[in-house]
Amino acid sequence: MTDAMAASSSRSELTFSKGHSLFNRLYLVVLLIPFLLSACATSPTGRKQLMLVSEDTAIKASAQAYVQEVGGLKDEGKLSNNKALIKRIDIITGRLISQAIVMRPDTSDWDWSVAVIDDPETVNAWCMAGGRMAIFTGLIDQIKPSDDELAQVMGHEIAHALANHTAEKMSVSMASSVGVLAIGVASDNHGAAMAGAAAAAALAISLPNSRSAETEADQIGIQLAAMAGYKPEAAVTLWQKMNALNKSHPPQFLSTHPNPDNRIKALSALVSEMDAYYDPTASHPVYPLHGQPVLN
Numbered sequence: 031m032t033d034a035m036a037a038s039s040s041r042s043e044l045t046f047s048k049g050h051s052l053f054n055r056l057y058l059v060v061l062l063i064p065f066l067l068s069a070c071a072t073s074p075t076g077r078k079q080l081m082l083v084s085e086d087t088a089i090k091a092s093a094q095a096y097v098q099e100v101g102g103l104k105d106e107g108k109l110s111n112n113k114a115l116i117k118r119i120d121i122i123t124g125r126l127i128s129q130a131i132v133m134r135p136d137t138s139d140w141d142w143s144v145a146v147i148d149d150p151e152t153v154n155a156w157c158m159a160g161g162r163m164a165i166f167t168g169l170i171d172q173i174k175p176s177d178d179e180l181a182q183v184m185g186h187e188i189a190h191a192l193a194n195h196t197a198e199k200m201s202v203s204m205a206s207s208v209g210v211l212a213i214g215v216a217s218d219n220h221g222a223a224m225a226g227a228a229a230a231a232a233l234a235i236s237l238p239n240s241r242s243a244e245t246e247a248d249q250i251g252i253q254l255a256a257m258a259g260y261k262p263e264a265a266v267t268l269w270q271k272m273n274a275l276n277k278s279h280p281p282q283f284l285s286t287h288p289n290p291d292n293r294i295k296a297l298s299a300l301v302s303e304m305d306a307y308y309d310p311t312a313s314h315p316v317y318p319l320h321g322q323p324v325l326n
Contacts, residue, residue, distance in 0.1 A: 073193045074133075075246050080201045081194070085159060088197035092158035093141065097325050100145045100164065109322050110146040110167060119146055119165060120319040122177055123184045125258040127161070127317035130188050133254065137161065137192070143323035144184075153275065157187035159196035162323070173271050178264035181255040189250035195243045241288050248293065252300050253307055259314040262304035265297045 071081040103109060110116060123144050131138045140161035147166045153173065155165040165184070169175070175183065190196070252265045273290040288296070 071194070073246060075193070075249055077242060077246055079194070079198045081197060082201040083197045085194050085197050088194070088200055089140075089160035091200070092160050092162060092196055096158055096162040100147075100323065101325050103145070103147055104325065108148050110148040112146070112148075112167075113321075115167070115170065116146050116321050118177070119144060119180070119184075120321065121316055122181050122260075123163070123188075124316035124319050125260075125314050126181060126185050126188055126254055127319075128315040129254050129257040130161075130192055131317070132257065133250075134192055140191075142317060142319065144319060145323050155183050155187050157184075157191045159191055159194070161188070161191055163187060172275060173268070175268060175271070176264065178255075178261040179268040179271070181258060181260035182251060182265045182268045185255040185258070185260075186247045186251035189247040189254060190243065192250060192254075193243070193246055195247070198243065245288055245293075245296065248288075248297060249300065252297060252304060256304040256307035259308070259310050259312060261310075262301045262308055266294055266301065269294050269297060 071079045073079050100109075127142050142161040142163075144163040144165060147164055149166045150168050150171050152166040152168040155163070155169055157163040163184070169183065170180075173179070248265070252262055255265070256262050269290060273294065276290055
């Protein structure tokens with residue numbers, strides 16, 4: 031074989047190798063797309079959700095994370111010992127939990143609990159899958175919410191759990207990783223593809239999905255609070271206070287929340303719809319919570 035023939039053969043083999051490799055990469059992407067598209071669920075408000083992770087898996091993972099997170103805070107001496115505050119939060123949250131169980135009877139088996147974290151600088155509250163919650167004293171100290179406004183905070187957080195947002199967030203994270211991998215292997219410029227795909231995933235998937243989940247939690251939370259006998263108008267006054275705080279010292283947890291002005295308008299529009307659920311004269315049962323959670 032002449033040198034020219036050998037070079038030609040080598041180029042042909044290289045071209046075939048590249049073409050074959052590209053075909054395999056694109057084939058992987060094609061296989062991943064229907065997998066992701068088929069993993070869909072519908073939220074309580076009718077919103078489509080990506081669900082690669084089951085709620086049961088999210089609950090088990092959250093239980094472990096809760097013990098680690100709250101256990102660490104306990105070791106640091108950051109669990110509040112303010113008995114009056116703990117009792118206030120337990121009663122308000124207990125009324126909300128009773129109505130959450132009416133909304134979703136299967137949640138009666140959840141390990142509902144709320145930890146009150148003594149941290150005056152942190153304006154935050156959250157609820158994990160399975161009903162394990164925390165609220166920071168900074169929210170109480172800086173917002174100074176009425177009972178009705180505090181019910182809106184905790185109702186909003188419980189709504190995240192009722193709408194399975196933890197599993198959705200885990201699924202989005204998983205899908206982002208899969209998407210980045212797929213795009214990376216389908217490109218000859220692996221580093222650039224990985225960086226570009228990661229940025230696209232953060233902007234196109236994570237942020238819009240997070241804000242959609244927050245809006246949904248507002249809708250469910252205001253209804254939950256109304257069912258528990260708390261004034262729907264408090265959702266508006268709460269976020270007016272949050273908005274004022276946001277302008278002077280933005281809380282970190284508001285970074286993925288809807289625009290404050292838009293949020294207030296949306297909640298104001300929902301207030302009249304809550305007449306069907308709000309009856310302050312009705313009996314409102316309180317799910318029994320017993321102070322700071324027992325970690326096990």
